[in-house]
Every structure is written in structure tokens, then in C-alpha cells.
Amino acid sequence: MSVTIRDVAAYADVSVATVSRLLNGSKAVRTETAERIHQAIEILGFRPNIVGRSLKTSRTMMLGVVIPSLANPVFADTVSGIETETRQEGYTLLFGVSGYDADDEIRAVEALLRYRVDGLVLTVVNPERNAALDLLDASGVPYALVYNQPSRPGTTTVTVDNETAGRMVAESFASFGHHRLAMISGRFSASDRASARRDGFLAGARARGLADPVVLEVDFDSHDLEGALASLFAPEAGAPSAVFCSNDMLAISVIGGLGRLGLRVPEDVSVFGFDGIAVGAHMHPTLATVVQPSREMGREAARQLVGRLNGGLPAGPVILPYTLRSGETVGNACQPSPTVSRAPDHSVQQGKHAP
Amino acid sequence: MSVTIRDVAAYADVSVATVSRLLNGSKAVRTETAERIHQAIEILGFRPNIVGRSLKTSRTMMLGVVIPSLANPVFADTVSGIETETRQEGYTLLFGVSGYDADDEIRAVEALLRYRVDGLVLTVVNPERNAALDLLDASGVPYALVYNQPSRPGTTTVTVDNETAGRMVAESFASFGHHRLAMISGRFSASDRASARRDGFLAGARARGLADPVVLEVDFDSHDLEGALASLFAPEAGAPSAVFCSNDMLAISVIGGLGRLGLRVPEDVSVFGFDGIAVGAHMHPTLATVVQPSREMGREAARQLVGRLNGGLPAGPVILPYTLRSGETVGNACQPSPTVSRAPDHSVQQGKHAP
DNA sequence: GTGAAAGCGCTAACAC
DNA sequence: GTGTTAGCGCTTTCAC
Numbered sequence: 001m002s003v004t005i006r007d008v009a010a011y012a013d014v015s016v017a018t019v020s021r022l023l024n025g026s027k028a029v030r031t032e033t034a035e036r037i038h039q040a041i042e043i044l045g046f047r048p049n050i051v052g053r054s055l056k057t058s059r060t061m062m063l064g065v066v067i068p069s070l071a072n073p074v075f076a077d078t079v080s081g082i083e084t085e086t087r088q089e090g091y092t093l094l095f096g097v098s099g100y101d102a103d104d105e106i107r108a109v110e111a112l113l114r115y116r117v118d119g120l121v122l123t124v125v126n127p128e129r130n131a132a133l134d135l136l137d138a139s140g141v142p143y144a145l146v147y148n149q150p151s152r153p154g155t156t157t158v159t160v161d162n163e164t165a166g167r168m169v170a171e172s173f174a175s176f177g178h179h180r181l182a183m184i185s186g187r188f189s190a191s192d193r194a195s196a197r198r199d200g201f202l203a204g205a206r207a208r209g210l211a212d213p214v215v216l217e218v219d220f221d222s223h224d225l226e227g228a229l230a231s232l233f234a235p236e237a238g239a240p241s242a243v244f245c246s247n248d249m250l251a252i253s254v255i256g257g258l259g260r261l262g263l264r265v266p267e268d269v270s271v272f273g274f275d276g277i278a279v280g281a282h283m284h285p286t287l288a289t290v291v292q293p294s295r296e297m298g299r300e301a302a303r304q305l306v307g308r309l310n311g312g313l314p315a316g317p318v319i320l321p322y323t324l325r326s327g328e329t330v331g332n333a334c335q336p337s338p339t340v341s342r343a344p345d346h347s348v349q350q351g352k353h354a355p
Numbered sequence: 356m357s358v359t360i361r362d363v364a365a366y367a368d369v370s371v372a373t374v375s376r377l378l379n380g381s382k383a384v385r386t387e388t389a390e391r392i393h394q395a396i397e398i399l400g401f402r403p404n405i406v407g408r409s410l411k412t413s414r415t416m417m418l419g420v421v422i423p424s425l426a427n428p429v430f431a432d433t434v435s436g437i438e439t440e441t442r443q444e445g446y447t448l449l450f451g452v453s454g455y456d457a458d459d460e461i462r463a464v465e466a467l468l469r470y471r472v473d474g475l476v477l478t479v480v481n482p483e484r485n486a487a488l489d490l491l492d493a494s495g496v497p498y499a500l501v502y503n504q505p506s507r508p509g510t511t512t513v514t515v516d517n518e519t520a521g522r523m524v525a526e527s528f529a530s531f532g533h534h535r536l537a538m539i540s541g542r543f544s545a546s547d548r549a550s551a552r553r554d555g556f557l558a559g560a561r562a563r564g565l566a567d568p569v570v571l572e573v574d575f576d577s578h579d580l581e582g583a584l585a586s587l588f589a590p591e592a593g594a595p596s597a598v599f600c601s602n603d604m605l606a607i608s609v610i611g612g613l614g615r616l617g618l619r620v621p622e623d624v625s626v627f628g629f630d631g632i633a634v635g636a637h638m639h640p641t642l643a644t645v646v647q648p649s650r651e652m653g654r655e656a657a658r659q660l661v662g663r664l665n666g667g668l669p670a671g672p673v674i675l676p677y678t679l680r681s682g683e684t685v686g687n688a689c690q691p692s693p694t695v696s697r698a699p700d701h702s703v704q705q706g707k708h709a710p
Numbered sequence: 711g712t713g714a715a716a717g718c719g720c721t722a723a724c725a726c
Numbered sequence: 727g728t729g730t731t732a733g734c735g736c737t738t739t740c741a742c
Contacts (some may be wrong), residue, residue, distance in 0.1 A: 047494075078426055079450075093449070095447065097435070282610070283637070
């Protein structure tokens with residue numbers, strides 16, 4: 001069909017081996033020969049077929065990426081980070097989407113393994129007892145997790161300290177005088193990190209002597225959110241004054257939903273998100289959130305993976321620092337006059353580094 | 356290394372040909388034999404090597420995707436659409452990012468061609484006189500464009516009527532009583548669609564007898580935005596009261612920048628975006644924008660491409676309908692009392708369908 | 711219904 | 727410094 005290395009060799013009047021050597025720089029080629037070959041390549045419009053090479057070398061120079069969804073900018077940022085980091089190493093990304101579903105995870109991973117990707121970066125619903133990861137472990141193909149909780153020994157996992165971050169959110173709410181906290185989250189069964197954030201949040205509330213926050217699970221995509229919010233805020237007596245959302249996208253939806261319920265943020269309800277997606281800072285009021293270094297997390301995971309591909313040993317968990325971004329969606333509790341319900345600009349806090 | 360079709364054949368005591376036939380359903384295999392093979396596959400944990408198959412069939416079942424950036428949710432949505440559509444056809448996506456740069460476009464396309472993708476979906480800076488597309492045309496690999504203006508004859512292009520949409524924005528501003536319009540855009544050299552939107556916008560302003568809008572180009576990523584805004588709004592006399600931004604991300608930044616300049620939206624300045632990214636609807640004030648069916652555009656482009664791969668003929672341009680989303684960022688001009696500066700809920704307008 | 715064998719485009723010994 | 731050659735894992739005639 002298209003022009004092969006053989007054609008180039010014939011045209012330049014050398015053997016295919018010499019062309020291959022020139023292409024890969026594996027061994028020296030006489031300058032004059034090289035010149036002839038380059039010309040042949042130019043004239044014939046030769047484009048090396050990576051499929052042929054892969055079959056021979058059993059390296060595809062493709063990296064698999066499996067993420068739950070592209071709709072959440074947090075993952076787009078991560079992929080972007082993975083891409084920048086791996087591109088300069090000569091890798092190209094092969095893409096799989098799991099839709100927060102364990103079966104689809106398996107399907108995606110299985111597909112990428114058939115393509116013989118050299119390694120994978122992925123975020124799974126839950127690395128504990130995860131069939132897709134079992135598949136990967138059995139296959140021997142190196143991989144790195146992003147965002148997941150470090151629960152598999154010997155597995156590279158790039159994440160933040162979700163639990164401590166959750167605790168910090170509770171602390172923050174408490175310091176603003178809030179007593180009745182709540183958390184709204186996507187399904188915990190579909191997100192180990194959401195679970196960790198909840199655990200920290202509950203622990204934080206308890207540490208401050210507050211009543212256990214109400215925890216509400218919602219389907220991430222569905223718009224049962226309105227109903228959930230209505231019921232959560234119906235009982236005037238026990239309605240929470242501060243809500244922690246398991247991620248920014250959800251927080252944005254929640255703020256919208258509250259508005260439709262006639263509740264103002266932060267005057268009536270304070271809201272905290274998680275992720276630190278760019279738009280949060282551009283909203284009005286600006287979203288208070290836990291900022292993860294999403295792009296950098298992707299880069300770091302990619303870096304770890306490439307390191308392993310180059311013969312390095314698997315690193316353990318890599319815990320990157322998060323940041324608390326004070327936003328205008330958090331205000332003082334029990335504010336009779338909404339005039340002064342401005343969120344004080346409480347200073348940025350650093351997450352902890354990896355041990 | 357891993358288990359091959361040969362191993363399976365040996366284990367099931369058949370020839371590799373039979374295993375292959377079973378795998379591809381290309382020809383009937385006796386039920387009993389099939390059973391034995393299936394068992395062998397199961398026990399051995401055989402995973403067909405697509406690289407081997409690709410080399411033989413010269414089809415990789417990979418589709419290339421090249422987009423300017425993942426940071427803009429509009430492209431993430433598109434990729435998501437492409438993914439859903441092609442996944443069920445058995446394709447997997449190989450990923451390239453061009454960063455709004457013509458040279459990087461070439462690099463990305465060239466890389467994907469080396470991997471021998473069966474086809475590509477891409478958005479380029481400008482399809483006219485585009486080296487990457489020339490490369491593609493020469494290669495004979497089918498491709499479909501998304502978002503770009505239909506300028507290459509015989510090339511499948513899925514887009515909206517950017518020019519008319521731009522005109523509609525001018526109309527809308529005019530109907531709110533605005534006289535001094537402006538447009539802030541990313542580099543036109545990096546976006547043919549931004550240029551089309553500008554052309555329509557200018558034509559629309561002219562049609563309403565308004566002075567030519569000031570048009571400001573900004574580097575898409577850099578934050579020279581503040582300076583640009585400051586100069587645009589400095590001369591109190593001629594400062595515009597309505598700004599059309601070439602995309603939503605930019606509009607969001609502009610609104611933020613205006614706020615820092617002490618200008619309120621929409622009381623002091625009206626703002627219109629373009630794209631219809633999800634967060635725009637969740638902002639406060641909600642962003643007025645031209646909504647493109649991004650996900651559907653990705654799906655449609657993928658559909659067209661797959662059609663061609665299945666022997667179909669290249670369709671011409673496919674113009675999908677856009678929608679004007681009225682938002683709260685557009686208000687009446689010359690409003691002495693900001694109390695009534697609410698944006699009336701002007702009804703949704705349909706874009707035109709393809710001829 | 712099944713098997714034998716050729717070959718897709720490339721790399722990497724190995725010989726010279 | 728260059729050529730010859732044997733596959734990598736698979737599909738696909740062509741026989742039987």
C-alpha cells in the first residue's frame with residue numbers, strides 16, 4: 001500500500017537494515033549513505049510504520065489512559081498533564097473512558113491491553129478489590145493510579161491527602177460558626193476518594209464537637225439533585241447551614257439548586273467544593289474549594305510510569321499538597337443581617353507532603 | 356512473552372487458522388472445536404494482539420483525534436462525543452494536542468499517521484492552506500473536521516454557522532439599546548471560527564447602523580487580558596457598553612477582569628460568549644452565549660468518519676444548529692438606575708439547518 | 711471444517 | 727559500515 005522501508009532501501013540502493021539503523025540511530029551510518037537515504041525518504045514520502053516496529057520490538061510507544069469521564073474538567077486537566085509529560089518521551093496516548101463504572105473499567109483496560117500499550121495511567125472507582133487492576137497486575141503491564149486512595153501495596157498512586165482535606169473543610173466550617181454540617185457526594189461506591197473526604201469531614205466535625213453531618217449520596221449525572229436538596233433543607237429546624245460537596249462540579253450544581261430553592265450562598269448556606277477547577281475561581285461568588293494540583297498530578301503519574309518503563313522501581317504512594325482556596329461561598333453562620341456576611345479572606349493552607 | 360494464538364492453538368490441538376477464524380467469526384467452526392478453543396483461551400488467559408492483526412490487515416481500529424487544547428471544556432465535550440460514537444464501532448482513540456499551533460498540528464498528525472490510525476477527527480487553526488491537512492490529503496487517510504469553517508472542498512466538516520451566530524449577537528446587543536460594541540477574541544490567526552464570528556458580528560453591527568465595533572485580539576492563555584481591558588475601557592467617552600467574546604472561557608475571564616476594574620456585568624457592561632460550556636449556565640450572573648452542540652458535533656463528525664471508513668462517500672459540510680442562550684450577562688444599555696437592569700428573558704432562537 | 715504456509719513492515723542478531 | 731535473514735502475532739488464501 002504505502003511506501004515501506006523496503007522501498008526506501010531499494011531507492012537509496014542500500015539494505016533495509018541500513019535504513020532501519022539510520023532511523024533508530026542504533027548504529028553509525030556513513031554520512032554519504034545517510035544522505036542518500038534521507039533523500040529517498042523525502043522523495044518517496046516514507047512514513048515509518050509503527051505497527052511493524054511494535055510487532056518486532058514489542059513496544060508500542062502508546063500509553064493507555066483510563067478516566068471516569070471527560071465532562072469533569074479535573075480529568076481533562078489531568079490528561080493534559082499526562083500528555084505534556086509523555087509526549088516529549090515519544091509516547092502517544094490511547095484513550096479509554098470508564099464512566100464511573102467497574103464493568104466499563106474492565107472493558108476499557110482489556111481493550112487497551114489488546115492494543116499492547118506500554119503502560120497505563122488511570123483513575124478507578126476503587127482500587128481495593130478492583131477487577132480491572134487485578135487484570136493489570138496479572139498482565140504485568142506497569143500502571144500508575146491518579147486520585148485514587150493508595151490502597152494497593154506496590155502500586156504507584158498519585159493523590160492528595162483526601163481525608164485530611166475533608167477534615168480541614170469541617171474545621172473551616174466550624175471556625176465560621178457553623179454547627180449543622182452536611183455533605184453531598186456522588187456515590188461512594190463509585191469513588192474511593194469521595195469516601196475518604198467524607199471520613200475526614202466526619203472526623204473533623206466530631207473533633208469540633210459538632211453533630212454528625214448529614215451525608216447525602218446523589219447519582220452524579222442525574223438531576224435528582226433538586227429533590228435531594230429540597231428534602232435536606234425542608235426541616236427548618238435541622239437544616240444544615242454548611243454543605244461540603246465531594247467535587248466542584250457537584251458544588252456548582254448544588255449552588256444552582258439552592259438558588260432555585262430561594263436559598264442564598266453564602267448568606268443562608270455555605271458551600272465548599274473539592275478539586276479546584278478553573279471556573280470555580282471565575283464564578284460569582286467564587287467557589288471555596290480544596291484545590292488539587294490536577295495537571296501536576298497527571299504529570300507526576302506519567303513521570304512515575306515512564307520511570308518504571310525505563311527500568312525504575314515502582315514508587316509507593318505520592319501525596320501531593322493540596323490547597324484550601326478561600327472563596328465567597330463560605331460565610332459566617334447565624335448571621336441576622338446579611339449585610340456583613342462577607343467571607344473573610346482566611347489565608348491559604350498547605351496540605352502535607354508525602355512521608 | 357505473553358500467550359499467543361499459537362499457544363492457544365497448540366493447547367486446543369487445532370491450527371492457528373482455526374483459532375483465528377473463531378476469533379473473527381469469519382468462517383464457521385465446529386461447535387465442539389470452538390468449545391475447546393474457548394477453554395484454551397480461558398485457561399491460558401489469551402489476549403489477542405491487535406498489533407499483529409493490524410500489521411496483517413492494515414487496519415488498526417484506532418482513530419486519531421487532534422484538538423487544540425483540553426483546557427477548554429468545549430473540546431473535552433467533543434472528544435467525549437467522538438468516544439461514545441466510535442467505541443461501539445470497536446474503535447479506540449489515539450490522542451494528539453496541537454496547542455493552537457500550526458507546527459504542532461503537523462507534528463501531531465504526522466505522529467498519528469505513523470501509528471496508522473484508520474481515520475482522524477480534528478480541529479485545526481485554519482483549514483485553508485493548512486499543512487497538516489495537506490499531509491492528510493496526501494496520505495489518503497480519511498478525516499473529518501469539527502468546528503472549522505468549511506473551506507476545503509470535498510472535506511467533511513461539522514460546524515455551526517459561526518458568521519450568522521456572530522450577527523445574531525450583534526442583533527441582540529443592538530436590541531438591548533447598545534451602541535458601542537466591542538469584540539475580544541483569541542488570535543484570529545489561530546482560529547478560523549473566531550474570524551467568522553467576528554465577520555458576522557461586524558456585519559450585524561453595520562446592518563443596525565452602529566459604529567464598527569472595536570476588535571481586540573488577546574493571546575489565549577496569557578493574562579495580558581487585564582491590560583487590554585483597561586485600555587479598552589479607559590476612554591470614558593468611547594468605552595463600549597457591550598462585549599462579544601469569541602468563546603466562553605474568554606468571556607468568563609473578561610467578566611472577572613471587568614469586576615477587578617470596578618465594572619459590573621451587566622449593569623455597566625454586557626457580555627456575550629460563545630460555545631455554551633456547561634459552567635456558563637451555573638455562573639452568576641448566568642452567561643449569555645451561543646450554544647454549540649459540542650458533544651453532538653463530536654458524535655456527528657465521528658459518524659461521518661466511520662461512514663467513510665465503511666466505504667461511504669465524504670459528505671460536504673454539516674452545519675448543526677446553534678442556540679442563543681439568554682443569560683444575565685446581557686442587559687439594557689444606558690441604564691441610569693441599575694435597579695431595573697435585569698436582562699429580559701428573551702426567547703431562544705434557533706440557528707439554521709444545513710442546506 | 712480444518713491445516714499449511716505466506717507475508718504484513720519492521721528490528722536485531724550475525725556475518726562480512 | 728553494510729547486507730542477509732529470521733522472526734514478532736496475526737489473517738488469509740489455498741488445499742484437502
